[in-house]
Amino acid sequence: MTETASASPVPAAQAEKVRAALLRYRVLAWITGIWLLLLVAELILAYGFDNKALGFVPIVHGWVYFVYLIMAVDLAIKVRWSVGKTIITAIAGTIPFLSFWVEHIRTKEVKAQFGL
Numbered sequence: 001m002t003e004t005a006s007a008s009p010v011p012a013a014q015a016e017k018v019r020a021a022l023l024r025y026r027v028l029a030w031i032t033g034i035w036l037l038l039l040v041a042e043l044i045l046a047y048g049f050d051n052k053a054l055g056f057v058p059i060v061h062g063w064v065y066f067v068y069l070i071m072a073v074d075l076a077i078k079v080r081w082s083v084g085k086t087i088i089t090a091i092a093g094t095i096p097f098l099s100f101w102v103e104h105i106r107t108k109e110v111k112a113q114f115g116l
Contacts, residue, residue, distance in 0.1 A: 018078050018114050022107065025075040028068040029103035032093040035061040040096055068093045079110055 039061045042054035069090055076086040092102035110116065 014078075015114050015116065018075075018110065019116050021071070021075040021078045022110050022116070025068075025071045026103055026107060028064070028071040029093070029099045032061070032064050032068040033097070033099035033103075035064045036093065036096055036099065065093050068099075075106075075110070079113065 035057065038054065038057045042057040045051040045054055072089045072093075073086065075081075076089065081089070089102055089106060092098045
């Protein structure tokens with residue numbers, strides 16, 4: 001008779017910290033994605049139509065992306081992602097629509113890993 005290795009349950013305090021970090025990451029991933037789409041619109045307006053109406057968007061997106069990086073690294077530390085996974089998650093905030101897709105994938109992974 002062989003025993004199957006089962007993962008030990010995650011302590012409630014750790015699960016709650018992961019849940020909070022995941023929520024912060026998810027919110028910032030969506031906000032970053034939306035501002036990135038606005039940045040694309042701003043670039044089209046600025047370079048395609050010589051219209052500077054959305055000139056504030058690059059600065060706001062830059063700061064939002066900075067906060068996104070902090071939240072992604074915070075989550076990565078709490079769930080112990082590899083450096084590669086952390087870098088891919090960080091880069092996702094720089095490519096239109098990718099932040100939404102990566103957020104979905106990372107959320108599924110973290111929820112499955114920690115039983116959230």
